[in-house]
Amino acid sequence: MAAELRTYRHDTDFDRVGDFLVETFGTSGGHINWLRPRWEYMHFHPLINQIDIDSIGIWESEGEILGVVHPEHSMGEAFFEVRPDHSHLKPEMLRYAEEWISVETKSGSRIEVWIDEEDAEFREILIGAEYVSKKRHDPMSFRSTGGISAEPVLPEGFRIQSLAEDDDLYKVHRLLWRGFGHGDEPVDDTEDGRALMGIEGRKLMGSAPNFRRDLNIVVVAPGGDFVSYCGMWIEPVHRLAYVEPVATDPDYRRMGLGRAAVLEGVRRCGLEGATEACVGSTMPFYLSMGFEKRYGSELWSREW
Ligand SMILES: CC(C)(COP(=O)(O)OP(=O)(O)OC[C@H]1O[C@@H](n2cnc3c(N)ncnc32)[C@H](O)[C@@H]1OP(=O)(O)O)[C@@H](O)C(=O)NCCC(=O)NCCS
Numbered sequence: 349m350a351a352e353l354r355t356y357r358h359d360t361d362f363d364r365v366g367d368f369l370v371e372t373f374g375t376s377g378g379h380i381n382w383l384r385p386r387w388e389y390m391h392f393h394p395l396i397n398q399i400d401i402d403s404i405g406i407w408e409s410e411g412e413i414l415g416v417v418h419p420e421h422s423m424g425e426a427f428f429e430v431r432p433d434h435s436h437l438k439p440e441m442l443r444y445a446e447e448w449i450s451v452e453t454k455s456g457s458r459i460e461v462w463i464d465e466e467d468a469e470f471r472e473i474l475i476g477a478e479y480v481s482k483k484r485h486d487p488m489s490f491r492s493t494g495g496i497s498a499e500p501v502l503p504e505g506f507r508i509q510s511l512a513e514d515d516d517l518y519k520v521h522r523l524l525w526r527g528f529g530h531g532d533e534p535v536d537d538t539e540d541g542r543a544l545m546g547i548e549g550r551k552l553m554g555s556a557p558n559f560r561r562d563l564n565i566v567v568v569a570p571g572g573d574f575v576s577y578c579g580m581w582i583e584p585v586h587r588l589a590y591v592e593p594v595a596t597d598p599d600y601r602r603m604g605l606g607r608a609a610v611l612e613g614v615r616r617c618g619l620e621g622a623t624e625a626c627v628g629s630t631m632p633f634y635l636s637m638g639f640e641k642r643y644g645s646e647l648w649s650r651e652w
Contacts, residue, residue, distance in 0.1 A: 351414050351437060353444065356404035362391060365406070365429070368413040370585050372431055379467045380643055381429040383626070385558070385581035385590035392556035394549025395421040403448045407437055417441045417449065424451035425460045428470075438470055442477065446650070456652050462486060462645045471648075479648040487630045487644035491637065493589060493618030500608040505570035508612050511561035517550045519574040520566070524550070527577065527595025558582070563620075565613045567605040573597070576605035580613040582622055589617030591627040607637060 356365075369384045390396070399419045407415040415437045416429040426445035430437060442461065450459035460482065463470040500508050511520070525534040534546065544552060553559065558581060567576035576596040580589055591613065596606040614625040627634055630641050 351407040394544040479650045482647040484647040489639035491639045496615040511564040523574045575600040578609035578613040587623045589622040589625040
């Protein structure tokens with residue numbers, strides 16, 4: 349039966365797409381779909397209000413999802429999730445992204461698409477459609493959850509705990525605000541209209557169905573401020589821990605706090621059955637902890 353295209357319906361499709369990603373996740377080369385936790389993180393991220401959720405397209409046949417095209421944190425950037433035996437849908441999915449996920453520019457329209465670096469088939473489709481490589485890569489790195497001491501190494505006076513012990517959203521917000529370079533002190537989200545960029549956004553993230561306060565690690569400075577953060581998500585079927593987000597307050601960098609937070613998060617996921625942890629990065633910070641790149645995606649763009 350032919351694949352039918354329809355618009356994503358959050359209430360009924362969020363979990364179904366999640367299950368589809370779990371079922372089709374694989375690291376054997378060719379096209380690799382997103383990990384399920386990234387899909388969840390996207391939907392409960394403060395930037396979710398920057399995208400048009402109705403732009404997500406689903407290809408389905410007899411109740412089985414065959415493919416999904418969607419943005420992440422902004423319009424103009426598309427991602428493709430495809431059932432491995434339905435890669436013939438890719439050209440149609442690309443046209444869909446051009447129509448529904450592209451953004452307007454001064455001279456017309458633009459779409460950027462992420463494809464797996466090993467997906468020669470998709471690359472040929474893009475070249476044929478006059479896309480150009482942006483020479484930007486989005487790597488995924490892995491390490492074992494084993495071999496981590498239960499006694500994190502921290503400077504004197506600092507301690508490590510999880511949000512299960514203290515879920516102070518202002519402290520979390522201040523740390524992530526400063527850690528991701530938004531400014532010195534967080535603005536009142538209601539004042540500048542970016543409703544989800546403040547405490548409300550942190551509440552949203554904490555409301556994700558698989559958000560685990562006991563796996564969201566913070567390092568606490570002697571004065572009580574949260575100064576380093578590591579969020580962790582577990583995907584139990586593939587026994588994976590997914591690291592997101594990670595940040596250290598700029599005033600407390602290169603003190604080993606980020607490393608302590610990430611390793612503690614990874615260790616706790618190991619106790620929960622995860623055998624490997626993964627992160628969308630090849631920063632020296634992660635490589636220094638033993639993460640190694642396993643696969644990645646690359647960005648292509650077309651303007652018309
Ligand atoms: C990346 C980040 C979390 C590191 O936090 P941190 O607490 O300063 O890191 P640590 O002190 O634990 O660093 C541990 C090791 O990682 C490596 N490392 C950390 N920062 C590094 C940098 N800027 N350049 C090169 N290596 C670095 C070093 O090997 C370091 O050990 P060393 O200081 O003994 O040389 C922090 O710089 C940050 O918040 N950046 C902005 C947000 C971000 O990029 N998050 C990650 C997104 S996936």
